[in-house]
Amino acid sequence: xxxxxxxxxxxxxxxxxxxxxxxxxxxxxxxxxxxxxxxxxxxxxxxxxxxxxxxxxxxxxxxxxxxxxxxxxxxxxxxxxxxxxxxxxxxxxxxxxxxxxxxxxxxxxxxxxxxxxxxxxxxxxxxxxxxxxxxxxxxxxxxxxxxxxxxxxxxxxxxxxxxxxxxxxxxxxxxxxxxxxxxxxxxxxxxxxxxxxxxxxxxxxxxxxxxxxxxxxxxxxxxxxxxxxxxxxxxxxxxxxxxxxxxxxxxxxxxxxxxxxxxxxxxxxxxxxxxxxxxxxxxxxxxxxxxxxxxxxxxx
Numbered sequence: 001x002x003x004x005x006x007x008x009x010x011x012x013x014x015x016x017x018x019x020x021x022x023x024x025x026x027x028x029x030x031x032x033x034x035x036x037x038x039x040x041x042x043x044x045x046x047x048x049x050x051x052x053x054x055x056x057x058x059x060x061x062x063x064x065x066x067x068x069x070x071x072x073x074x075x076x077x078x079x080x081x082x083x084x085x086x087x088x089x090x091x092x093x094x095x096x097x098x099x100x101x102x103x104x105x106x107x108x109x110x111x112x113x114x115x116x117x118x119x120x121x122x123x124x125x126x127x128x129x130x131x132x133x134x135x136x137x138x139x140x141x142x143x144x145x146x147x148x149x150x151x152x153x154x155x156x157x158x159x160x161x162x163x164x165x166x167x168x169x170x171x172x173x174x175x176x177x178x179x180x181x182x183x184x185x186x187x188x189x190x191x192x193x194x195x196x197x198x199x200x201x202x203x204x205x206x207x208x209x210x211x212x213x214x215x216x217x218x219x220x221x222x223x224x225x226x227x228x229x230x231x232x233x234x235x236x237x238x239x240x241x242x243x244x245x246x247x248x249x250x251x252x253x254x255x256x257x258x259x260x261x262x263x264x265x266x267x268x269x270x271x272x273x274x275x276x277x278x279x280x281x282x283x284x285x286x287x288x289x290x291x292x293x294x295x296x297x298x299x300x
Contacts, residue, residue: 040126044136044173045181047259048096048104048121049293050216051230051248052267052275056138056169056181058104058123065297067094067108071268076286084289092270102126110270113153117144117271127172140167144271160191165273167214177220185212187273195240206238210277218252226252228261232276243279248291261293 045055049067059065073087081087094108094117102123109116125137142165146153155161164187171181187210194202212234219227232246250263266281266288281287 039129040132040136041129041173044127044171044179045218046226046252046254047261047293047295049259049261049295050181050218050228050252051250051261051263051265051291051293052232052246052270052272053181053183053214053216053230054119054121054140054167054169054272055216056123056136056171058102058121058138059098059297060299061098061101062300063096063098063104063297064300065096065106065295067092067096067106068294069094069270069291070293071270071291072289074266074268074281074287074289076288090268090270108270112269112274114147115144115271115274116147117142119143134172136169136171138169138171140169141165142272144273155191157191162190163271163273164188165271165276167272178217180217181215183214185214185272185276186210187212187276189273189277203240206240207236209236210238210243210273211235212276224254226254228252228263230263230265232267234276241278243275243277244282246275246279247283250291257297259293259295262290263292264288264290267291 045057048055048057048059048065069092071090073081073084073089075083090110090112092108092110094106096104096106098104104121105119107116107118119140119142121138121140123136123138125133125135127133127136144163146161166186167183169181169183171179173179189208192205192208194205197203212232214232216230221227228250230246230248234243234245244266246265246267248263248265248267250261253260266283267275267279268281268289269275269279
């Protein structure tokens with residue numbers, strides 16, 4: 001039989017155990033809750049590309065990706081070149097890798113101007129599921145070199161071949177179906193050709209820098225299909241040539257390792273600084289075209 005003294009000792013021992021273990025258990029549950037609440041949202045966008053733009057997405061460390069991008073010709077000539085399908089097209093093949101968390105690096109080669117471009121993208125902030133950052137913030141930089149021969153393009157200095165693009169992206173997965181990204185962009189060309197009049201007399205040269213703003217969005221129609229849209233607005237007022245705004249709309253199909261995007265728009269360049277600085281195509285003049293992107297990724 002347990003006497004009163006023994007019962008009192010047992011009760012005190014139980015109380016001491018509870019005092020030392022329960023707060024730790026509760027704290028562990030709270031820490032677990034906040035870790036889950038602060039965990040970044042997944043798949044704000046389903047691909048690192050959306051039409052002509054890099055998205056704020058950076059895949060997990062060890063991801064290797066191959067990109068194939070194709071733009072047909074504009075369809076303003078109608079049936080003559082089958083609405084651009086038989087016209088001169090532009091193609092880019094690129095490769096991307098994530099060496100460390102939040103950082104993606106890559107390079108590609110484009111048909112027009114034989115451009116090689118090299119880029120880096122870093123996720124500065126990632127939107128939290130419940131707590132944490134309200135928005136995602138990513139910085140993207142691109143450097144491209146025109147590798148055409150001297151017979152095709154006369155550069156006074158080797159540095160004249162280089163151009164650059166800087167982009168700050170902010171975005172949010174607003175709901176399970178809808179994601180939005182806005183960005184401010186800066187394009188820079190070390191060299192711009194002088195503009196000529198009808199008789200070939202030089203008029204002058206535009207500014208090396210071009211500022212623009214962009215918006216992209218995705219709406220999930222199902223677990224694999226999405227509606228995708230893109231808009232780009234030039235801001236810098238150049239003296240001789242102002243690029244046209246870009247509007248694009250299309251569909252995206254995603255699998256665990258692929259993304260297929262099919263769309264219509266009026267950007268034909270595949271390196272961003274060229275699109276934002278030299279786009280001559282206008283929806284109003286029926287200078288729109290069909291394009292598609294295919295991405296394939298592997299995780300190591």
